[in-house]
Every structure is written in C-alpha cells, then in structure tokens.
Amino acid sequence: MPKKSLAEISREMAGIDIAILSTHTENGEIANRPMSNNGDVAYDGTSYYFTYEQGRTVSDIQRNPKVALGFSSEAGLFSKGVYVAVEGTAELIRDKAAFQQHWTSDLDKWFDNGIDTPGIVLIKVKAKRITYWTGREEGEVVI
Template identity: 55%
Template sequence: MTERNLSEIAEKMREIDYAMLSTHSKDGNIAGRPMSNNRQVEYDGDSYYFTWDDSHVVGDIERNANVSLAFQGDDGFWVAVEGKAEIIRDKAAFEEHWNEDIEDWFEQGTDTPGLAMIKVEATRAHYWDGKDEGEVKL
C-alpha cells in the first residue's frame, strides 16, 4: 500500500469534473446529486460548486453542513471525501472561481440572479487507486 498525501489526492481529483455531492435532506435522508467542480480542487482540499440559491442542496447545507463527495476517475481512481460545506453569495468569490463552461447553466455569468456557490472544506479523504488505498485526514 502506497501512502498518498493531500497534494497527490487533490491533483488526481482535479482530473475528475463531476462529483456526487451528498447532503442530509429535510426529512433526514441522504440526498445525492452530481455537481461539477470545474476541476478546481485546491491543494488544501477545498472544492467549489455553483448552484441556485433556492435549490434543495442549499437548504440541506444550511440545515446541516456535513456533506460527502464521491469522485470516480477514468483510471480506476476513486475518492470519498467528508467535509463541511458553506454557501457563498459573494460576487467577488464567484468571479474567482468562474469558468466559461458554467455559462451553459448560468447565462448571465456572475450576474445571474439567484446564483450561489457551495464551498466544501474537506476534513477526511479515503482513496482507492488500483491496489492502493488509504486515508488522508485534514
């Protein structure tokens, strides 16, 4: 088994565009939905997702910030992330993480009414990479 550090995990996560973001719904069940991270996974474990401010995912996070992310790479790489989420409603932060591909969803760019961004700060990541597996605690 090869021990990986957070930097190595984050670099491999950058190659995966979509994650399954799971939250705790209003009734206590687990709710999952695919989200694009726009390949922005910082070396400190933070990842960012754009969404609508009035979406269920925003309500879920405001009630319970504990979330999980699941990533699957093309090369047999998997990672499960536990973290704390927060909702960001700051246009300057939107612009810092904006990507032109997002305009397919949010046509007015960072000026789109009702735009919100989810920041997930990882607290633990468990990875599988072929026969290698391990855990990184943050």
C-alpha cells in the same frame, strides 16, 4: 506500502470535474446529485460548486452543513483509476468577488447572466477526511 499525501491524491484526481455531492434532507434521508468543479480541479481539500439559491441543495446545507463528495476516474492504459470519498463541511457563499474567482466560461450555459445571474450561490466544501482507492491501495488523509 506508504500512504499517499493530499498532494499525491490531488495529482491522481487531476482532471476529474464531476463529483457526487451528498447532503442530508429535512427528513434525514441522504440526497445525492452530480456537481461540476467548473474545471477548477487542482484539489487542496477545498472544492467549489455553483447552484441556484432555491434548490434543495442549499436548504439541505443550511440545515446541516456536513456533506460528502465522491470522485472517480476510469482506469486507463497507464493508470488504475482513482476513487475518492470526501467528508467535509459546506459553506454557502453569496459574494460576487468569490464567484469571479471560481467562474469559468463553461458555466455560462447554466447561468445566463454569469456572476450576475439572480439567485446563484457558491458552495464551498472543506474536507475533513479523504479516503482513496487506487487499484489495491487504499488510505485516508485527515485534514
């Protein structure tokens, strides 16, 4: 069976907003937390997440930028569902122009002053390897 391309995986992921972001803590443990793609779900191997500067997520990434993301969609009447695991590198962005590019009105409930909210940071995750499962099919894309 032919393996899927990144574009095909992206189509299967369309609409998945929530990912589990995994980082390495200072004592070497793995920490996981749900993060929203902010409705920016056209996946090309890079994804973006807003958080607060003082959060452990930021200090974890500053110490070790190697992260993982987990995505899943439920099986439905016409789909098998998809499970995607991403290994990548995170970058912390503090540029308001970049904030504006990835901002949606849904974020206003978490960040009172929009892109001007003090202490926000944008996490950019660039995938290096993507593993997927759809029903019995599985595969991997290395970027």
